[in-house]
Every structure is written in structure tokens, then in C-alpha cells.
Amino acid sequence: MTEQVLEDFKNRMRALLSSGDYSDLIITCGPDTYNVHKAIVCAQSSFFKKAEKFLMGKEAAEGRINLPEDDPRAVKLLVQFFYEGEYHPELPIHVLFDEDGRPTVTVPKQDGYNYDFPHTCTPGCPSPSHKVCHHHECTRESLSCGEKCINFICKKCTMPPPHDGDAAQLLLHAMMYELADKYHVTGLKPLAQKKFSRWCEAFWEAKEFAMAAEHALTTTPDSDTGLR
Numbered sequence: 001m002t003e004q005v006l007e008d009f010k011n012r013m014r015a016l017l018s019s020g021d022y023s024d025l026i027i028t029c030g031p032d033t034y035n036v037h038k039a040i041v042c043a044q045s046s047f048f049k050k051a052e053k054f055l056m057g058k059e060a061a062e063g064r065i066n067l068p069e070d071d072p073r074a075v076k077l078l079v080q081f082f083y084e085g086e087y088h089p090e091l092p093i094h095v096l097f098d099e100d101g102r103p104t105v106t107v108p109k110q111d112g113y114n115y116d117f118p119h120t121c122t123p124g125c126p127s128p129s130h131k132v133c134h135h136h137e138c139t140r141e142s143l144s145c146g147e148k149c150i151n152f153i154c155k156k157c158t159m160p161p162p163h164d165g166d167a168a169q170l171l172l173h174a175m176m177y178e179l180a181d182k183y184h185v186t187g188l189k190p191l192a193q194k195k196f197s198r199w200c201e202a203f204w205e206a207k208e209f210a211m212a213a214e215h216a217l218t219t220t221p222d223s224d225t226g227l228r
Contacts, residue, residue, distance in 0.1 A: 013083040025052055026064040027079065030072035034079045041082050047183040074175040081188055087176065089169065096160050103158040107201065110134045117158065118151040125149075133157045159198065167203035170196065170212035177227055178219040193226045 016022075020035030025048075027034040027041070042049040051065050059066065067075055077087040096104040103117045112131055119132045125147045130138040133154045138147050145152070173196040180188035196216070203209060216227035 010084050010086075017079070017083045024063065026062060027067065027075070028064060029067040029070055029075040032072050032076060036079065036082065044082055044187070045183045045185045047185075070179065071175055073172065074179055077172070077176060078179050078183070078185070078188070081176075081185070081191075085187065086191070096158070103153050105133075105157050106159055107157050115157060117153045119149050119153075120151055121145065121147045121149040123147075159201075167199075167206035167208040170199045170203060170206070170208050171215055173199055174212045174215045174219070174227060177216065181220060181224065189226060196227055 017034070017036065023035035023037055025036050025038050025041060027036055038048075038052060042052060048065065052063075055063070055065070058064075081087045096106070098104050105115045105117075109115055112128075113133050114128060114131060115133050117132075119138075121130075121138050125138040130147075132138060132149075132152065135154050135156050136145070136152070138145050138149055140147055173192050177189060177192035177196060179185065180192055196212070200209065200212075220227065
């Protein structure tokens with residue numbers, strides 16, 4: 001699926017949600033109301049699939065599921081994910097390049113490594129060229145590349161930073177991970193985990209990091225190591 005076709009599909013899904021056309025289920029959280037579709041929401045969440053079958057009283061008459069304990073900001077993004085398979089802010093996916101056309105290193109460099117990307121091994125890959133980055137050293141060992149790198153670029157070292165995010169969103173990604181676990185939402189957990197990890201790399205020195213880390217530790221069981 002091309003990027004344009006995918007974007008056109010997302011636009012149609014956004015329009016379906018915003019218009020409420022053919023809606024057969026209502027989700028409320030705080031002041032917000034979402035006219036959603038069972039075929040979309042319940043197909044992605046076992047919680048909502050069960051909940052809509054056991055509504056009682058006024059909620060049953062209105063076809064309404066209320067989420068009073070959740071943060072409205074996170075629920076808004078949860079609904080967005082149901083319809084788009086993504087939530088804002090999206091992760092940048094394209095590697096940045098400098099004026100010489102070389103990949104830009106976006107992580108703090110450690111002493112002893114050259115970060116010379118792209119890297120191609122020469123015979124024997126002599127020191128110090130074998131110490132490409134703190135994620136990869138070229139050796140003949142089976143756990144390494146076997147000195148066979150060709151135009152190697154470390155994805156972790158050149159991962160583009162969040163382009164429209166800030167430290168406050170650390171907590172938001174932790175909340176999204178919590179909702180993914182709480183409501184058994186297919187595909188949301190790994191996405192929230194990836195975004196949380198990327199934001200941690202960019203804002204680990206910010207005061208918001210401690211708050212987000214505490215939320216992650218207190219809202220998931222010890223056996224869930226996704227954000228730990």
C-alpha cells in the first residue's frame with residue numbers, strides 16, 4: 001500500500017469518526033463523547049467486545065460505554081488509534097542526513113567509537129575502524145557481523161528524534177500503554193512502548209521522566225516489562 005493510498009484511507013476513517021455516520025456505539029470519558037462503530041472498535045479490543053454485550057439500564061438503552069476512571073486525553077488518542085492504527089504524535093521514520101549526505105547520529109556519542117556510517121568492513125576490519133558504535137563492533141564472532149558489514153547504518157544511533165513532541169508526552173505514552181493493557185487493544189501496546197522508549201531517549205534528563213517512570217511502574221504488573 002503506497003503512502004498516498006494509506007493517507008487517503010486514514011482520511012476516510014477520520015471522516016467516518018467525526019461525522020458519526022452509521023455509528024452504533026457511544027464511548028464517553030469526562031466531557032468527551034465519541035460516536036464509534038462496533039465493527040471497528042470491538043474487532044480490536046476484547047474488552048469493548050464483551051462490554052457492549054453486557055450493558056445495563058440507561059447505558060444499554062443508549063448503547064453507551066462510559067470510561068470514568070481514564071484520562072480523557074488518553075482516551076481521545078485511543079479512539080484515534082482504533083480508526084487510524086496510529087496516534088499523535090507519530091514517530092518520524094526517515095533517517096536524517098548531514099550536508100555531506102551521511103546519516104546524522106542522534107544519540108550521545110561514547111568515547112572509543114567512530115560512528116562512521118555507513119560502515120563497510122575491510123579485510124580483518126582493523127582497529128579502530130571495527131568499533132563502529134556502542135551498539136555494534138565488527139568481529140568474527142558469531143554474535144557479531146563476522147566482519148561482513150556492507151554499508152551498515154545503526155538504526156539506534158541514527159533514529160530521528162521526535163519532531164513535534166515534548167517531555168510532557170512521556171506520561172501520555174505511559175498512559176497509552178496502560179490503556180492498551182487494560183482494554184486488550186490489539187497492536188497498541190508495542191506502538192506505545194516504542195514511542196515511550198523514543199521519548200525516554202530524547203527527554204531522559206527532564207523532570208517529566210520521573211513522573212512517567214512512576215506511572216509505568218505503578219500501572220502495570222511486575223511481570224510486564226514492556227516499559228521497565
